[in-house]
Amino acid sequence: MQNIVIFGATSAIAESTARIYAERGDRLFLVARNEQRLNDIVADLQIRGAQSVDYLIQDLGELDQLEVCVAKIKDTFQRLDVVLLAHGTLSDQPACEQSLDLTLTELKTNGLSFISLLTLLANEMEEQRTGSLAIISSVAGDRGRQSNYVYGSAKSLVSTFSQGLRNRLSKQNVQVLTIKPGFVDTPMTAHLPKGALWAKPEQLAEGIVNAIEKKKNVVYLPGFWRYIMLIIKHIPEFVFKRLSL
Template sequence: MKKVLIIGATSAIAEATARLFAKRGDQLFLLARDQKKLSVIADDLKVRGAQNIHTGVYDATGQQSSEDIFDKAIKQLDGIDILLVAHGILPDQKACEISVGDTLKAFEVNATSVVAILTYFANVFEAQKKGSIAVISSVAGDRGRQSNYVYGAAKGAVSIFLQGLRHRLAKSGVQVLTIKPGFVDTPMTAAFDKGALWAQPEQIAKLIIKALDREKSVVYTPWFWGVIMLIIRFVPDWIFHKTRL
């Protein structure tokens, strides 16, 4: 039985992953902004087999003392084996190009708050010399593109931070997993037209669990996004700038 803390637990991917943790009887602490949604999810996870479930309210915009709720989570779990950070927003790129406030909010939620969480928990995991830190980043962070470079830059910052953290914690035996989903059919992407490259949250959840179990460092979900982004990263600027990506 693993002791798992999920931050951003009401997101579609996090909820689908929590169901898999519950199925194998893990102990869960769920953090998110909406207590009502948390309660509904917690009740569902109990039915699915979770041994113990705790919930707490956490707002990534920094309006509370996050260390207090993190301390509480660790104490109620009586330790921690897995941290999954899954919160985020998909900002309107055009709005961000006009508004400094919108751009900074996107960075606060998608990057700064994640860095704050990881700074706290890196010390916890380093001290115990075991466990797994998993964070949902995005393929959008692999190369800046006109269609979503604000979101991509924030996710890219997270991915680079995780690289450094992985290097730091390697000698402590702590897994640091960067999760890079492509297009996922969630409420956050409800307005987008869906196609063959789109995945369901349940697919992503299975790949997250597999990557954790296999102690992976980076996982593209689904796998073909690794190939797609490899190509996009190496397209020369003089060609890339003619595209509408």
């Protein structure tokens, strides 16, 4: 039986991942902002077989609260086996361009809150010398594009930070997994037309659990995004800057 902590537990990917662990009979600790929705999820995970489900209502954008938040988790779980960071917002790029406040808020939610949590959690993991830190970044962090560079740069921060953390914690037998999903068909994206590149949250959840078990470092989900991003990253800048991506 494992102790699983999930930040941003009401996101579709996080919830699908939580279900896999619940069905295995693991113990879960969920953190999210929306209390009613979290209650639905807690009841559901208990029915699906979780050994126990604890939770905390917390807006993860409130950075000064995160130390207390991590301490509360440690009160419940002495050992952290899997910690999944899955919170975030889909930034409205055109709106960000018109508002410095909004841009900074997006960077805080999608970037700084990850850095804060990882800084606190890294020390815990380093001490216990075991466990997995699974961090949801994005393919958007691989290269800045005009359509979402605010979100992309926050995720780029997360990817680079976790890369460094992996380097540090590998000596302590702690896995740091950077997860880079492509397009995901969630309620948040229900209004967008869907093509062949879109994946279901359940598919991603399986990929995440699999990557944690196989002790992977970086995983693109679904896997074909590795090749798409390989191409996108290698387009020379003098060409790239003229594209409308």
